[in-house]
Amino acid sequence: MDSLIDRFWDAPSNTFLDREKNQENLILPPRMWYDHPTPSGTSTAIEVLFRLSYMSHVPSCGEIASAALSHKGSFIVKYPQLWGQYLTCIQWALTSPVEISLSGDPASSDLRELHKTAYNAFIPQKVLIYTFPNLSSSQSIQIKKGPTIHKPEDTQATASVCYRGSCLKPVHSAEELTLLLKRVQESFSPNHFV
Numbered sequence: 399m400d401s402l403i404d405r406f407w408d409a410p411s412n413t414f415l416d417r418e419k420n421q422e423n424l425i426l427p428p429r430m431w432y433d434h435p436t437p438s439g440t441s442t443a444i445e446v447l448f449r450l451s452y453m454s455h456v457p458s459c460g461e462i463a464s465a466a467l468s469h470k471g472s473f474i475v476k477y478p479q480l481w482g483q484y485l486t487c488i489q490w491a492l493t494s495p496v497e498i499s500l501s502g503d504p505a506s507s508d509l510r511e512l513h514k515t516a517y518n519a520f521i522p523q524k525v526l527i528y529t530f531p532n533l534s535s536s537q538s539i540q541i542k543k544g545p546t547i548h549k550p551e552d553t554q555a556t557a558s559v560c561y562r563g564s565c566l567k568p569v570h571s572a573e574e575l576t577l578l579l580k581r582v583q584e585s586f587s588p589n590h591f592v
Contacts, residue, residue: 508555
């Protein structure tokens with residue numbers, strides 16, 4: 399993402415360029431002003447930056463994403479049908495995602511089943527975070543410190559689900575994770591608030 403920001407982010411205009419900053423001046427620089435039916439590079443970059451801001455120690459990711467999103471605000475309000483992926487980005491800006499943390503031995507079939515269950519669950523705003531035991535710091539990425547419910551050095555496949563500021567009890571099987579994620583999905587249902 400550093401390369402994307404260095405090459406395409408234009409801070410004075412709060413927007414991502416459709417060409418590299420150091421590219422020679424064009425008579426008419428390309429500019430994609432809509433985002434439908436195919437997501438634009440800008441909206442995809444904004445969503446990725448929001449995801450990274452939840453997972454990393456880099457606050458500038460969320461700040462840049464918010465600035466780029468606010469730059470398009472009046473267009474999105476006026477013509478929402480042209481800005482499908484940007485509407486998803488607005489949801490990222492206004493709500494917190496469901497964080498699913500998976501840990502254990504990367505070679506274990508149990509962890510693969512937990513991953514498959516978490517990945518396939520329909521939760522529009524989810525962030526999957528992986529913690530593997532016995533990795534050196536050069537082999538792992540920096541992940542935001544959150545509520546630690548299980549120890550990353552444990553090799554047993556474990557899934558933790560956190561949303562709306564709290565974490566549920568960790569589980570160790572795909573069946574248990576399915577039940578937890580169903581509970582999370584139901585909590586976002588309109589019927590839940592009736």
